[in-house]
Amino acid sequence: MEQLIKQGDVLSLPKGWEIKKLGDVCDKASSNISQNQLDNEDGEYPIFGASGLIKNVSFYHQKKPYLSIVKDGSGVGRVTKMDAFTSVIGTLQYILPKENVDLNYLYYNLISVDFKKYIAGAAIPHIYFKDYKNEPFLWMPFPEQQRIVSLLDQTFAALANAKENAQRNLQNAKELFESYLQGVFEKNGKHCKEVKLSEIAIDITDGDHMPPPKTKAGIPFITISNINKESLQIDFSDTFNVSKEYYQNIKPNRKPKNGDILYTVTGSYGIPVLVETEMEFCFQRHIGLIRPKESVISKWLFYWILSPQALFQANDTATGTAQKTVSLTALRNFNVPKMTLSEQQTIVANLDALSAETKRLEAIYQQKLLNLEELKKTVLQKAFSGQLSESGFSG
Numbered sequence: 001m002e003q004l005i006k007q008g009d010v011l012s013l014p015k016g017w018e019i020k021k022l023g024d025v026c027d028k029a030s031s032n033i034s035q036n037q038l039d040n041e042d043g044e045y046p047i048f049g050a051s052g053l054i055k056n057v058s059f060y061h062q063k064k065p066y067l068s069i070v071k072d073g074s075g076v077g078r079v080t081k082m083d084a085f086t087s088v089i090g091t092l093q094y095i096l097p098k099e100n101v102d103l104n105y106l107y108y109n110l111i112s113v114d115f116k117k118y119i120a121g122a123a124i125p126h127i128y129f130k131d132y133k134n135e136p137f138l139w140m141p142f143p144e145q146q147r148i149v150s151l152l153d154q155t156f157a158a159l160a161n162a163k164e165n166a167q168r169n170l171q172n173a174k175e176l177f178e179s180y181l182q183g184v185f186e187k188n189g190k191h192c193k194e195v196k197l198s199e200i201a202i203d204i205t206d207g208d209h210m211p212p213p214k215t216k217a218g219i220p221f222i223t224i225s226n227i228n229k230e231s232l233q234i235d236f237s238d239t240f241n242v243s244k245e246y247y248q249n250i251k252p253n254r255k256p257k258n259g260d261i262l263y264t265v266t267g268s269y270g271i272p273v274l275v276e277t278e279m280e281f282c283f284q285r286h287i288g289l290i291r292p293k294e295s296v297i298s299k300w301l302f303y304w305i306l307s308p309q310a311l312f313q314a315n316d317t318a319t320g321t322a323q324k325t326v327s328l329t330a331l332r333n334f335n336v337p338k339m340t341l342s343e344q345q346t347i348v349a350n351l352d353a354l355s356a357e358t359k360r361l362e363a364i365y366q367q368k369l370l371n372l373e374e375l376k377k378t379v380l381q382k383a384f385s386g387q388l389s390e391s392g393f394s395g
Helices: 002-006 103-111 142-189 244-248 298-306 308-317 328-332 341-383
Strands: 018-021 026-030 045-049 052-057 066-070 079-082 092-097 136-139 194-196 201-206 219-222 240-242 261-264 272-274 287-292 335-337
Touching: 066 103, 079 103, 092 103, 103 142, 103 341, 142 298, 142 308, 142 341, 201 328, 219 244, 261 298, 272 298, 287 298, 287 328, 298 308, 298 335, 298 341, 308 328
Parallel strands: none
Antiparallel strands: 018 136, 026 092, 045 052, 066 079, 066 092, 194 335, 201 287, 219 240, 261 272, 261 287
């Protein structure tokens, strides 16, 4: 729509349509309620914050449906349709349509606005109505607004259904791998003797227990926050460094080598990472290190630790309340099926192939979800630049 206005193409609008400013078609109203004032409140009227419903209280601010917009903090600029006889706290603002402006039409218009360009403040971001009230608004007679809303409702319902299907397919792809992972160790493990994890490892240890001195340059130091749970890889982009001297004083069995397996043991425990680099780095004590013997394929052991069978043992042995921990003693005593190299190789080959296919499918569905989000933006852009016909979108 901005492009339409810049080109001076207002005359191409249908009769009775015009470009107004957002401040001409709606009013803003502020809330003076803070969340800590609600402790002793109770009632039947919902009051909302940026994260949703806070509680029911004895009062309401709005007796008609309205829009709310987050004006301070996390989620700033998010617009939500709200029911009558509700309220919001002071981190949100009321947006109230003026006469002859359909609430749903106003909602669709607002969610098409890029509020990021109006954000001020670093520690606590905020936006002001006085800044975005000059956003262009495509006004048309009330029946036309309702027609546009009906078309957008249908289109967004179809997009939501497509998004739900893509998310379901994405989840199915992940569950397929997890199911096969469980089955392959159940099936092949039935005829295998079980041994302790310590019996098939050269060493099982953890990181240095002393707080490391940080340096601007040097050797990367890994914490649990650098272990990516989704990709099962180490994120080296956000680590701090320790000196070469510090690294040299670390015992050899605490220096990760290619083929080792790192394993989170505290907090978000049970996440394995296969070390596939010759790069020097070190890690904190909340991460364990498993160095398999030559008779054990590292990738096979990685897959086993990723399996539900290993996670069950981790859950069963984890101790603590605020932060649960799988002790090194418990980890060393995990029961593992002892398989021949040939059996390990077969399992690794099958799981590698399935993992690659799963990742391919995940990439397809993730891209589809991104495309659907972009399509929503395109739909809104067309809707508020006058590119809607009786049957839908033109162009």
